[in-house]
Amino acid sequence: MPNVVTANRLLDGIVVYLAADGSWTEDIGCARLAETEEETKALEAEAARAVAERLVVAVYPMAVALHDGAVDPLSVRERIRAAHRTTLTKDWYDVPL
Amino acid sequence: MYRYDEFDHAFVHERVAQFREQVERRLLGKLTEDEFRPLRLRNGLYLQLHAYMLRIAIPYGVLSPRQLRQLAMIGRRWDRGYGHFTTRQNLQFNWVKLVDVPDILSALAEVEMHCIQTSGNCVRNVTADPFAGAANDEIEDPRPWCEILRQWSTLHPEFSWLPRKFKIAISGAVEDRAAIAFHDIGLKIVRGPDGKNGFRVFVGGGMGRTPYVGQEIRPFLAKEHLLSYIESILRVYNLHGRRDNLNKARIKILVNQLGIDKFREDVEADWEQTRKDAIDLPEDERRRIMSYFAPPDLPPRPIRDEGLDQRRITDPVFANWLKHNVRPHQVPGYVSVVISLKEPGRTPGDASSDQMDFAADLAERYSRNEARVNYTQNLILPHVARSDLVSVYEELKAEGLATGNYDLLGDMICCPGLDYCNLANARSIPIAKEIAKRFEDPARQELIGPLRLNMSGCINACGHHHSGNIGILGVDKKGTELYQISLGGSPKDDAAVGTIIGPGFRAEAVPQAIDTIISTYLANRNDGEDFLATWRRVGAAPFKEALYGAA
Structure with missing residues (x-):
């Protein structure tokens, strides 16, 4: 199963993923996939540099599945993080993101 | 209510300035996250699932209109227009930005509020009966004592790095509405043998992984000795509480490991030695604080309208x-x-x-x-x-705020759960909403009678599931949310920890399971019984059978 690296942005805490171009994206669909252990290690090393540069905190790699090319974060927790919202739809404070 | 004096104002503003500088240093790279984390936590700032969360202390649950309006302003300006009132009488904002927090703390300081003691291994915000100074069954207003404890414990040098967090609650009424039995120290104001009021002191209660009902350490403590006695409890805990295992670090573990008698002996021995020191509050200072809580001028009015x-x-x-x-x-x-x-x-x-x-x-x-x-x-x-x-x-x-369900089934306690919280294993809010929908009919809630339904999204039990007459605990079972149901807990004077009734339920099955439990209670209850009374009389068997079939 491929891995992506996720974190929270230092300035506002928003969930982000390390993207193919080396930037940090809020869209898990744009996250860079690491197919092997070595690729995952390389992603982690890049993320560690971003921590040192104070872009992100709380970095960790996580396994994902691919369904028709779409990234599935597997766990409820990671689905909620990737959605950037609570699961409480149709509510009075359901603020568009 | 209490008003800050010059010292309080200076102190809180100084803290804001300190934190502003700490955030700057973090952003400039002069502090690493490991160095910064304990500093932000000491100011109530957590990093949660989606964003930073700021927990604001509402001392013993008392708010002025000015403070409420400032909280509303903060929600609008720096968050998403809403906040969450917690089970410790605090308020949490879920979506704040790190860079905005110093300004938010300044805005709080303007209205005599802060986020100190809402995190960390210190004495946390002291909670109290929310009807303090108003309830007709009150023996004495607990708020001055909460304020005294707040001032005494704020940045207390000896107790700022306890083995674990420390929660104190005070009730001054006949009925316990502050769940004092589930606190590290629970204080109940009682009338003493000489007609003077004092404290009945409980210790070692708590929820979390290992729930305990607090045990009585002293049937009566003269009020003037409150600080020195609490200090002795904290000192014994600070010395002997475990620091090697986070899950065994709360005072409840120490009290239950030593046994209440040995723990009491240690506390009393310390107290005998230290109470001579000038720890207890001078009488004029006590009077000064009391004066802030003078009852409002309420001329008696007709009872009938x-x-x-x-x-x-x-x-x-x-x-x-x-x-x-x-x-x-x-x-x-x-x-x-x-x-x-x-x-x-x-x-x-x-x-x-x-x-x-x-x-x-x-x-x-x-x-x-x-x-x-x-x-x-x-x-x-x-x-x-x-x-x-x-x-x-x-x-x-x-405004949609007149739902008549206080202390009924619909008045559920619910933690933020996996929709917000980094510690959660399962969602709690959507489950609460589904249950609320199923029991929406006020006539049915009326028929069911008083019922405390509490729900937590993880074992840390912020949603007080252990003390719910019906408790729901969300767990993660191999990536699926599963909900364990316990019955028979109580947060009141007859405090009890609920009993897990059997295997857990998947999210979609929880409302039906609650329905089955309620139907079983209604079928078994005698006249005048509430849920807890029926549970205590008939025990687990009929509920188990209804939920899981005959054994």
């Missing part, structure tokens, strides 16, 4: 609200009103900025400039004239 009596007869929904959300007051002609934050379909404990402003207006116009928060996540107007009740109700109703 014709308009109200009329409305009660013609409007059953109003009558229901009156029965459950209006509580007796110590001054004739007055009542306390519970503003339910539990309308079906809404997140328990959440309030929008508009609702905070609205509650502030009501507090100003109808409740002598006071509002309260209770640990079951509602707002309270403590001092309302009976003759204003119809008007208050009409205004609440227009």
